[in-house]
Amino acid sequence: MPEETNSQSLQSSLVTAAILAIGDELLSGRTKDKNIGHLAELLTLAGIDLKEVRIVSDEEQAIIEALNTLRSRYDYVFTSGGIGPTHDDITADAVSKAFGVACVHDPDAMQLLGEMYKRREMEFTEARQRMARMPEGSRHIPNPVSTAPGFIIGNVYVMAGVPQVFQAMVDNVLPLLRTGAKMLSRALPCPYGEGDIGTLLAGVQKAHPQTSIGSYPKYDGQRFSTEIVVRARDQQALDAAAEAVIDMIAAIDATRVQPNPTAEA
Amino acid sequence: MPEETNSQSLQSSLVTAAILAIGDELLSGRTKDKNIGHLAELLTLAGIDLKEVRIVSDEEQAIIEALNTLRSRYDYVFTSGGIGPTHDDITADAVSKAFGVACVHDPDAMQLLGEMYKRREMEFTEARQRMARMPEGSRHIPNPVSTAPGFIIGNVYVMAGVPQVFQAMVDNVLPLLRTGAKMLSRALPCPYGEGDIGTLLAGVQKAHPQTSIGSYPKYDGQRFSTEIVVRARDQQALDAAAEAVIDMIAAIDATRVQPNPTAEA
Numbered sequence: 001m002p003e004e005t006n007s008q009s010l011q012s013s014l015v016t017a018a019i020l021a022i023g024d025e026l027l028s029g030r031t032k033d034k035n036i037g038h039l040a041e042l043l044t045l046a047g048i049d050l051k052e053v054r055i056v057s058d059e060e061q062a063i064i065e066a067l068n069t070l071r072s073r074y075d076y077v078f079t080s081g082g083i084g085p086t087h088d089d090i091t092a093d094a095v096s097k098a099f100g101v102a103c104v105h106d107p108d109a110m111q112l113l114g115e116m117y118k119r120r121e122m123e124f125t126e127a128r129q130r131m132a133r134m135p136e137g138s139r140h141i142p143n144p145v146s147t148a149p150g151f152i153i154g155n156v157y158v159m160a161g162v163p164q165v166f167q168a169m170v171d172n173v174l175p176l177l178r179t180g181a182k183m184l185s186r187a188l189p190c191p192y193g194e195g196d197i198g199t200l201l202a203g204v205q206k207a208h209p210q211t212s213i214g215s216y217p218k219y220d221g222q223r224f225s226t227e228i229v230v231r232a233r234d235q236q237a238l239d240a241a242a243e244a245v246i247d248m249i250a251a252i253d254a255t256r257v258q259p260n261p262t263a264e265a
Numbered sequence: 266m267p268e269e270t271n272s273q274s275l276q277s278s279l280v281t282a283a284i285l286a287i288g289d290e291l292l293s294g295r296t297k298d299k300n301i302g303h304l305a306e307l308l309t310l311a312g313i314d315l316k317e318v319r320i321v322s323d324e325e326q327a328i329i330e331a332l333n334t335l336r337s338r339y340d341y342v343f344t345s346g347g348i349g350p351t352h353d354d355i356t357a358d359a360v361s362k363a364f365g366v367a368c369v370h371d372p373d374a375m376q377l378l379g380e381m382y383k384r385r386e387m388e389f390t391e392a393r394q395r396m397a398r399m400p401e402g403s404r405h406i407p408n409p410v411s412t413a414p415g416f417i418i419g420n421v422y423v424m425a426g427v428p429q430v431f432q433a434m435v436d437n438v439l440p441l442l443r444t445g446a447k448m449l450s451r452a453l454p455c456p457y458g459e460g461d462i463g464t465l466l467a468g469v470q471k472a473h474p475q476t477s478i479g480s481y482p483k484y485d486g487q488r489f490s491t492e493i494v495v496r497a498r499d500q501q502a503l504d505a506a507a508e509a510v511i512d513m514i515a516a517i518d519a520t521r522v523q524p525n526p527t528a529e530a
Contacts, residue, residue, distance in 0.1 A: 027315045029306030041294030050292045053320035085459045086480045087467035127463020162484050194350045198392020202352035215351045
């Protein structure tokens with residue numbers, strides 16, 4: 001889709017975000033990421049525009065560089081991964097360096113974890129104490145699954161990579177965020193492939209500049225169909241463009257002899 | 266994991282890559298990406314190090330900026346998405362601008378597509394002709410699924426976003442690539458959480474600098490366990506580190522009373 005073409009008054013209420021997923025296991029293909037799609041969907045529902053995603057390895061310089069670029073460019077940055085207790089968990093150090101502050105054993109996190117391990121009669125090992133490390137002055141992101149908190153510094157929200165923990169942290173983070181005008185959307189199934197509709201659909205987009213019309217090809221192994229998605233922050237603009245798309249599909253229907261239209265479903 | 270610590274002779278045979286996935290539907294969460302994990306796995310098997318992934322929207326400047334950064338930094342860049350026939354498919358234009366060359370209707374692609382639509386008694390519409398557009402001088406990536414080719418320019422491989430088509434294009438691309446020394450790996454299941462093993466595992470990593478040891482927490486809703494993955498380009502180094510990890514787990518076993526060890530599985 002082309003860049004959102006909303007009116008100026010709506011532009012001012014846009015809130016933008018990026019995701020930075022950290023971990024060699026994502027780049028080796030060993031782990032298939034589940035966090036990006038999950039958070040992307042929730043941000044969209046909340047009216048926050050996810051503008052960019054990056055996946056980098058567990059290398060300090062790679063994390064620092066990506067984080068500093070993203071946090072200067074977008075309202076929010078959400079990271080996943082690298083805050084566990086092992087030697088390859090270096091996110092807290094990298095984030096601290098990116099912000100130019102010390103990475104410390106946070107006193108509140110030390111107490112929280114110390115009490116939890118005491119209750120469970122487990123040793124609060126040096127490795128486990130690593131999970132209390134964060135940039136000095138960070139706020140916690142509560143972790144109802146496994147206690148060790150994520151943290152917030154500036155506009156950066158640092159969360160765990162394990163999906164169950166990531167999702168629980170996201171649930172605790174979303175209510176804290178400034179949200180923009182919600183993007184409304186309407187998905188319209190279209191039995192024709194993109195080659196059949198491309199020219200006409202470009203005309204519909206041009207006639208409805210306040211909306212953003214995307215078309216997503218589907219392939220069932222035999223033939224292509226399309227899902228057309230109209231998005232806008234204004235309900236009237238959305239409805240008008242959606243009507244135009246529906247008319248367009250009807251116009252193509254009328255030019256076709258469909259031997260068995262029900263087979264289209 | 267820390268940066269690979271292989272010997273200098275192995276460093277010279279490293280081949281690096283990045284993936285650039287393009288599409289608003291990925292950033293809105295509407296589509297959950299399947300291409301990144303698929304290609305990541307195949308690159309690893311081929312001995313190519315995937316170093317970075319970016320997902321950007323269907324905005325020309327975002328695509329150009331990400332592409333120019335990635336193609337200057339890594340040996341190969343693979344893109345997915347935005348080469349269909351509709352107005353929101355702008356990848357060919359953006360890649361052309363990134364390389365500073367004209368975006369043209371490639372004559373061979375026009376012929377290929379023209380003949381295909383003629384055979385299928387379908388009109389070769391203006392929208393469908395868009396799929397023949399690519400930077401002047403590109404080579405084709407054959408598309409056995411739906412004919413419209415991907416393309417190669419410089420070190421950039423431009424492929425479709427629909428997973429079936431993307432995967433077929435990847436199969437045609439992989440044999441063309443220079444591959445590096447294969448990364449060998451061994452995964453070792455560990456019944457203990459990262460907090461139990463963290464300190465010891467850091468010691469194993471330190472004692473085996475030619476390897477890269479990652480630990481990946483798993484959470485089954487009740488308790489954490491770990492998958493420890495040892496990676497190296499040298500078989501002997503791999504075996505030695507893997508033995509050390511196995512010894513480490515056995516040493517922890519010996520300190521524990523396990524009332525019902527079979528329940529660990």
